[in-house]
Amino acid sequence: MKLDLLSTLNAERAARRAAVLVTDVEGGGQRLVREAEIAGDPMADVLRERLRLGRSGMVEADGRRLFLTVQVPPVRLVVVGAVHVSQAMIPMARALDLDVTIVDPRTAFATPERFPGVPLFAEWPDEVLPRLGLDRYTAFAALTHDPKIDDPALAAALRSECFYVGALGSRKTHAKRVARLAAAGFDEGAIARIRAPIGLSIGAVSPAEIALSILGEIVAALRLGPAGAQAEA
Incomplete structure (x- = not known):
């Protein structure tokens, strides 16, 4: 060469x-x-x-x-929420060659003991996400179920080129989230990028099953594009 x-x-x-x-x-x-x-x-x-x-x-x-x-750059998965689903997701994501980063300002949850060997930021998302540099080879998942944490994180993800943006919560919860994001100035097209309820519709119940459904949806978005991920849901 x-x-x-x-x-x-x-x-x-x-x-x-x-x-x-x-x-x-x-x-x-x-x-x-x-x-x-x-x-x-x-x-x-x-x-x-x-x-x-x-x-x-x-x-x-x-x-x-x-x-x-x-x-192609290594695909990153940025997860906001040091929760049980995130813990279950780590070994599966590694098997898929995804570089996982966990962000959660709640220091009782975001501990190295709960997430050994994983890049972990016990900071507010709106402070750390700009430093991480979300790009078109980044998947993003908001899992805290707390608007004070998830909403600023989702705002950062929607302003980026993330190929996947997902958020935990029921349809009722997401409807309230949509209203908040709209009030914050995001248009319908931007908000529609959010996959919510997050994950493929496989009847997931346990943290491991929910993690599997999320990773399946991320792979579909990566390999098939947004339309493909929608079709698989």
Whole structure:
């Protein structure tokens, strides 16, 4: 790989931006396509599909064999709420290669003993989330069931490019949440991004089952897009 391509690829990686290195297998020529440039690329559909799957591999285009090296940032899951569901979610999320971060200002809940080996912030969400830098490779879940904590966190998530935003609570609880967010200036389209009640509809009851339903919905949003996640619910 040429030094300039490697330098650009490393810069995209450091900035948590996706890119695809296109290599002509026979001729050896290479070019780098940043995610922001895909729409104008002649291979746009193929590149989008590879990014969606997060998978490198061989393709054919215009009679040429090309190898696509796909670079996507590690997917992060930011959870507001150091609750039982969050605890159950940790081992499952790790098995899915999700980088989990827990945020909860309630120091009685947000302890290293309850969340060993997990990045843990016992701070208010509106203080810590801007530092974490929510981006389009971040899934967000609000699980405290406390508007004083969840609402500012959801506001931060809705202002970001998070590919998934979910919130715990019944339909009645969410209706009140919608009214509060609308009063805070969020329009209908922004509020509609929130998956609530959170998780796939699998009849989940226990913390582990709820965690499973949430992670299933996150994977659907990641691999199928928002419409796919809606269809799976």
